[in-house]
Amino acid sequence: GRFIFPMAAHEGEQVGQFALGPAGIPTRIYDVDHQKADWVSIHEKICQLLIPIRTSFPFFNSEKERKHGMEQLLHRQKHLVDFTHKVAQKFVFEGKHEEAIPAALHSLRFSIDTCGPDSVELVPAYLILAEASTGLGRLTQAEEYLSQAQWIVLKTSDCSNGIQSKLHRNLGLLYAAKGNFEESLYHLATDIYFASCAFGTHDISTSGGYFHMANVFFRQNKMDIADSLYTEVTDIWHAHFSRLIQLACFSSTLSCMLFIHLKCFILNIDEAQQAEASQVLNAILDIREQAPKQQPAKTANVVHALAMLHYLIFDFPKATFLITKQLPNQDASEAIHHLLKYIKSKLFYTK
Structure with missing residues (x-):
């Protein structure tokens, strides 16, 4: 039932x-x-x-x-x-x-x-x-x-729609753990419906449903569907971090201490969201890197999203590493070059 x-x-x-x-x-x-x-x-x-x-x-x-x-x-x-x-x-x-x-x-x-x-x-x-x-x-x-x-x-x-979304997400996870993928997908689809009503179809609160649904399709070896959903999840987090980067841009005129004090108000990303983003994006990156057929553009998008996350939480060395070591030169878009510039302008704050 x-x-x-x-x-x-x-x-x-x-x-x-x-x-x-x-x-x-x-x-x-x-x-x-x-x-x-x-x-x-x-x-x-x-x-x-x-x-x-x-x-x-x-x-x-x-x-x-x-x-x-x-x-x-x-x-x-x-x-x-x-x-x-x-x-x-x-x-x-x-x-x-x-x-x-x-x-x-x-x-x-x-x-x-x-x-x-x-x-x-x-x-x-x-x-x-x-x-x-x-x-x-x-x-x-x-x-x-x-x-x-x-x-x-x-x-x-x-x-509320938000509570019902979380309930169905957990039911989906339970059925997936039991190996009942049909019931799992039903509840995860219901989760996405309620989350979309509460937050919108492209909100980070909705992305978890897409991610867990992708994992179920991955376990069923339905790679095309899983790939599409992993791409959707990456795009949602990428767009979210891009908006936060834009909000933080004006900080170049602020002192370091003032920027740090204002970070929570400017960036609106708490520790639970950081942990969720890190878990989801790193899981997708592992899947992209281990796939038999490589998709450099999609991999680069995940790396860029992770680099933005680490920039936003003031982990500048990790953000720099992701961009300079894990992104091929041909994948370095204008947005990535801008991010690297922002990182370098903040590096002295960590000394």
Whole structure:
């Protein structure tokens, strides 16, 4: 069938490395190794942020002060939800699935504290847990997480296109891991539909669906379709980075420190996006370089996109290496020459 419905799960039941708590919420079963892993992956990063949340409320002199205190607590909790979610997503994109799970569990628990156990706000955390579990080969555990996420989505009449896109993407990944390519392609096509409605057909948020669909066709040895989709993914990231480069061009009149301080506002690329772009583009580059029939122009486009990524995150040596070592002279377009010029003008900032 097209959907996975919630499985029977009881409080205290053990599933993999977890025990199911109230309402089927997974709880890590702790031992020394898991405590160390959790500390390295997320707890060390949020330890100081937890202090004001876990500190008892002071006595408030007025209703206004009490309301302000509650608003501050809610704001901190939402910040923790967002932060732990981004950390978990970054780990997933980097292929560090075991490290992603503690961060995603924290995000889930903070979401429950903030929004309640049945809120659609819990779905992103469930989906990262499912994707990490799929990456670890724990497909039964991944199904549990997806069951929870899908049940919430089915009960939510106004669920956003973005959430539905992510749900179907994870269902597609799960079915691909099972070798059920027909179901995988159905869900990935649905992912692309919802992502296109939410963000547009040529947005980086939509490109993930194209990429995973290309991987399925690649595994089916349908190379023409896979090649077309890999090209589409590369073009989307290439265009995205080209726009960011244009926004950054005016920085040549700014001091280095001012440019660095403004980078987050100018470039709008966070660590999770960096990890996703790096993972996707490097995977496509490997496929291009190992293909029996070489396509230099398409390979050059991937290298150029990667070089722009490294320029935008201030990794100038890597950007220079990609352009000067991995791009043949005949593939050096005017845009690439301009990028190399930008890189050289910034190199002294790294000294």
